[in-house]
Amino acid sequence: MSTSEVSTPEDSRHLYPPRRGGWRGHKDLVSGIAVFGLICILPWVPLLGWTSIFDTSNNYGLGNLAFVFAYAAAAIGFNLLVGYSGALGLSHAGLFGLGAYGTAILTSPKECLDPACDPIVRVATSGYDWPFLVALPIVCVAAAAIGIIVGFPAARLKGFFLAIATLALGELIITIIRLDEDVWSGLKSNGGTGKQVPLFLLPGFDRTQSAYAVAAASMFLCFIGYVILTERRLGRTLKAVRDVEIATGPIGISATYYKLVAFGLSAFAAALAGAAWAQNSAFVNPSAFRTRLLVFLLVVLIVGGLGRLWGPLIGAAFFVYLRQELQDTQKLLFLVLGIALMLAVLILPNGIASIPDRIRQTRWADDLRRRFRSGALNND
């Protein structure tokens, strides 16, 4: 066998390679379930003792990991939209806030109608008293509907014009939430710190463990949904819409329809992540969901790896680690985040998750592979 045949991987012949048969076709799914299993047992295995930030033996580390999962879940939805369909929808911060606020308001106790009630308590508790597990899917479906409405400009606008329109719409969502701050978000009740979120407690778990479980489950749902949807028709169609939109019409694919589907799914993920985030942070404040949150999500996605399966999780871990490490010097956080985003765009356009691929593509790795293969053949 000559060495020249080795250098072309099978996949590169196809623009969108078909799924391989057998379990290898479901490699992403299998590895995802394995990692989720690891996440489930982490609280009992203090494996991550090398840094106190992700030390799972105490509540601080668990809370940080729950934030990692919440950001990762949001970024997975973002990844489906930006990485797969190529539509630059930047309304994610608003939809994340919608999930956080929606669940907080729906699950809060009903307004205290007794005139003897303290007015401060009355504002703080004006909610609908729904169970969390009922409120969560309803809020997520509502967010998906709003995401589809936000996505309508996508049918007409391209690239960065779409980015501006969706940025404005995301800001609009937050502004509308802010407008009602006296009515039901209870901003003023806690000295301006925000609305208190009623916590959802799993039986036998304390508050941090429950938040961890909710965040991990949300991320798992987003991850599995992402894998299943992208390895089927939807993923390849979205890629086709992104790369050769002009060719999709003549073969009977409605680009608009698929873009709207991507917008709806990503909005669902964003709201789910927002709800999980609110469970972990216990307070929600509309100003937390403005452009800054968008920058966080962009750092998570871009530094992690745009269009890569593991990008969001890696990026979220990177971001939360950095945020906690720089907690004493808050002033430096945005400097470091900004520089990280710029460097990622400049030197690693596909993020940390693409580093193995980039190493694999170097001449050095090619050489090594060739030498290994020929050596193996000689031994036969």
Added chain:
Amino acid sequence: MNQLLQQIVAGLESGSSYGLIGLAIVVVMKATDVPNFAMAEMGLVVAYFSWWLSSPDDGLGWPFWLSMLIAVVAAAAFGAASQFFLIRPLTGLSNQPLAFLVAVGFAAALAAQFHTRGLPRFVDWLPGLGGGYPWVVAVLMGLITAPLWYVAIRRLVKPLARVDHFPLLLLTIGLTYALGSLIENLWGATPQRFEAPWSGKTFDIGDTRVGWDQVVSIIAGLAIALGLAVFFRSRWGVRMRAIAEDGPTARMLGINAGAVSLIAWAIGTTIAGSAMILTTSSTVLQLGSAEGLILKGFIAAVLGGFVSLPGTFIGGIIVGVAEALAGGQIDTSLQPIVALLVVVVVLLVRPGGLTRQAKLREV
């Protein structure tokens, strides 16, 4: 009636700063095709710098007009430097300046880290490595790493394969937050009063009270917009338009695209700096000043279709006046929503902007 007039004047004032930020964005966009999200933040850096020069209490206390002159020159240099270091490598020109900057910056940051905190937490349990080092040792340790960063940037930063706004938008978003943090580290987070000769003085027209800062903002905004229109008829302005309209052909005719790009960034930053100086001197100088303004600037630019200069400036004025009137006449809570609604409606109904022009850009 006089309340209405007051609201219109206030709307014109804020509208003229929206228009100026929009103009800065459009100038950069036309000449270099970069959607610069950092424009207002760059302007805010200039505003802080001029405040620091002129403030007698917290700064150097130099005469106001001298400070303004220095600030304008510094703004031009700052804009040109941003283009030179950050944007040039992505357009296919040399990435050497960026590599040099990153190497020096990282070496310095690492030296500071070694001095104050020692090695990172996960290795400092190694014997003899914990704790801070004296400056000489720390700087030497930082310098040892410099060639590594230099080579990494030189080898890894590649020009963009095709014209794509997304990486450039991300790059400038990163720049925005890095600059914001830089301001906080240099000048602190407390809001400051920026005293200009026109701050806080008022006069009456009939029974309407008008602030001099409002008059100065509106007139200066108009003057800058007109000056820009005149500039685009000059030699360099024509070159810039040629590059914007058909880059490759203009290059073949011998126009130096790199120089045009540098000049566009210098002009854009100067305009953004003036806009931020005008707004912050009539309100308050604080870290969040740029965050709201950049979105309004983009909205003004959308109204101008990202090509038309008069369209952009008038678009900014329209947004400002509409905001003030909706806030004053209908309901205060409407004020933040108006601009956002305007941009969505305009993008859906007239994606090419308000003015009728040859279609240069695919929306």
